[in-house]
Amino acid sequence: DVNKLSQEQVSTLKKLEENQLEYGAWPWFKGMYESRYITQYILSGLGHLQKLGIAQADQAMTQKACNYLDEKINEDYRNLKKYEVDLSKAEPSFDQIQYLYARSFFKDIQINQEYQKAHDYYDAQSKKHWTSYPPYIQGMIALTSHRTGDVALAKDILNALKQNAVQSEELGM
Numbered sequence: 294d295v296n297k298l299s300q301e302q303v304s305t306l307k308k309l310e311e312n313q314l315e316y317g318a319w320p321w322f323k324g325m326y327e328s329r330y331i332t333q334y335i336l337s338g339l340g341h342l343q344k345l346g347i348a349q350a351d352q353a354m355t356q357k358a359c360n361y362l363d364e365k366i367n368e369d370y371r372n373l374k375k376y377e378v379d380l381s382k383a384e385p386s387f388d389q390i391q392y393l394y395a396r397s398f399f400k401d402i403q404i405n406q407e408y409q410k411a412h413d414y415y416d417a418q419s420k421k422h423w424t425s426y427p428p429y430i431q432g433m434i435a436l437t438s439h440r441t442g443d444v445a446l447a448k449d450i451l452n453a454l455k456q457n458a459v460q461s462e463e464l465g466m
Contacts (some may be wrong), residue, residue, distance in 0.1 A: 309335065310354050317361030329365055329388060332358055333395045337445050359399055363408040365394050370411035380414070387430065389415045394433040397440040403426025421445055428454055428464045 313319050318327035319335050320391040336358045366389065373383055393416055396404075404412050412444075421442065423434045431450050441445035 306348065306350060307340075310351055313354055313357065315357075317357030317359070319358075327361075330391070332362060333391045336362065337391070337395040337398065344398065352415060356402055359396065359402045360405070362392050362396065363404050363412065366415060367408040367411040370414055381417060385415045385419045385424060389435075390419055390426070390430055390433055393415055393419060397437045402441070414458045416441070421427070423450055424453070428457065439466070 303320060309319070312323050314327055316327075318329070320326055321328050321331050336355065337353060339348070339350040343350065371388075373380060393412075394451065396412070414436045416437075419434050423431055423446075426434065431454060435447045435450035435454075438444070440451070
């Protein structure tokens, strides 16, 4: 029933809006503290629905979530510098890759100038070190790269994933 689905969609988006904390994050459950993971997960889901043309989330809701996550990635970057990590060798964590993936759905939402350097750093590092990640993460990097215009890298990753799948099949895995 199309009407029922439409009503449930509106209701679900309304619940998400109500559960979002004022600074943009979502908790796992109402009344809990913020969760970066669940915020990135929800933002990715909203991006998927938008890309498929199924649902359009409220612009203010996605803007707040993007701003919160941009601040978090900048905080990660500042910590690398604070603890004098060799920036040329640091590999992004799952949280940082998931951030790039979620953020790639919302190119129309500008990244605050103050946080752009951090975003660009983690984007470059994920592309530099993509071979060191498991297939799931490689897939996220490939999709992010494709969405942000690095189609050549996305194809390279896809080809490597296909090759690994063929090799696994040949080994009976």
